[in-house]
Amino acid sequence: MNDYLAKAYAFDGKVRLYAARSTQLVSEAQKIHGLWPSSSAALGRLLTGSVIMGAMYQDDHELTIRIESDGPIEGMVVTTDAHGHVRGYVGNPKLSFQNNDGKINVSHAVGSGRMHVTKDLKVRDIFTSTATLQTGEIAEDMAYYFTASEQIPSAVGLGVKVNTDSSIVNAGGFILQRMPGCPDETIELIEARLNKMKSTTTMLDEGYTPEAMIQEITQGDHQLLHTMPIAYQCDCNREKFERGLLSLGSGQLKTIKEEDGEIETVCHFCRTAYHFDEAAIERLIEEADNQNK
Ligand SMILES: [Zn+2]
The missing domain is CATH 3.90.1280.10 (HSP33 redox switch-like)
Structure with a gap:
């Protein structure tokens, strides 16, 4: 199954929704960098969230998302464009921490710090905005970045599931954004659904496509705009x-x-x-x- 993302407008156009399956691109990153589970999950979540963020722009924009933090991961850098190409690296690829329930611990690896987002519009302007990391779990940190730095209230879900041999089982995520004029009742409805929704990795385990993830949130009240392939790609030479x-x-x-x-x-x-x-x-x-x- 190939990686791709789907974009939709939902709830009368008052909400913008993106969902992606990124299993192959995160696997690619895992192999290139020899990532251990916590490093895989942290970088995989950032790669997935970033490639979706890139798809919000057009043309030749390039985005660089940098995590500068005090955890043992020693920071992360991801670069993406508007066409589904993404690449990245971590300071320390060999981290593996587990919570008591056996789940991979990401926040301990990342620690506290800041997320810097640099937009290169390829005309002449380069903008960087910065937001404080909220949890080090990446999804909450991206949601806070959108809300605080771009004034777009957002919900973000990102997940990476890793095998015991460090290979990637699945990866994916979604970003949901409130558009101007969105009534509070719609937000309350969405929050209630998100609270009850299965985790991203559980949905992917059950064979959910990006469109099915969107469907799960909107219960059908959406209009699918387009889909786009996404891939790990480096343009160095x-x-x-x-x-x-x-x-x-x-x-x-x-x-x-x-x-x-x-x-x-x-x-x-x-x-x-x-x-x-x-x-x-x-x-x-x-x-x-x-x-x-
Ligand atoms: Zn390269």
């Missing part, structure tokens, strides 16, 4: 790393060449290694010198 190295300037490149003889760079998001041998560094030094002429 050798040229990007070359540009980064060039920005060091020829002086520093010469020092590296003399001291190390080679450069090994690894992409944080996909762990692809790019190797620059002595001849490659010499070419970069030449290019850096030419740029300064």
Whole structure:
């Protein structure tokens, strides 16, 4: 089953709803980074919530969601666009904490801190807004971010279920947002339904599609707008790393060449290694010198 998200308007257009199944993309992240259960659940929830957040925008927007916190996870970074592509990494991939009921503990791994959301609109403006983490469980933190920083009251549910061998059973989530003019009775009705609703991972276990999750919340009072595939995707390439190295300037490149003889760079998001041998560094030094002429 492929990953995708579904978008709908509900309750007379007064509520906007997104739901996603992200099992494969979270599995991809788990394999790339060798994530243990708490790190998987934390990053998987953030990847899922972020790819949905990205889908709220259009065109060339790029979003970076950064968790800066004091827990052993040592922070997380996720980048996403408006077309369902997402990638991310954690400071510490090897964390596994359990609650007394055997469930994966995420909040202890994350700790307290802040969520920064940077929007690159690709024209010239870059905006960053920040919200304090509420629980470190990611879903509540995102809901608070939308409500406090974007003034859009929201409810967020995110879940990642992990096997004992650390592989991913399922992952997914939903974001529900109150639109202007939404009556309080509608919000009360939704809150009552959300309180009674099964967890995201239970729904996915039972074979719920994103559309079925939306149906569970609206009981049919919605209009499905569209669906979109979502996937873990990194757009790094050798040229990007070359540009980064060039920005060091020829002086520093010469020092590296003399001291190390080679450069090994690894992409944080996909762990692809790019190797620059002595001849490659010499070419970069030449290019850096030419740029300064
Ligand atoms: Zn990469």
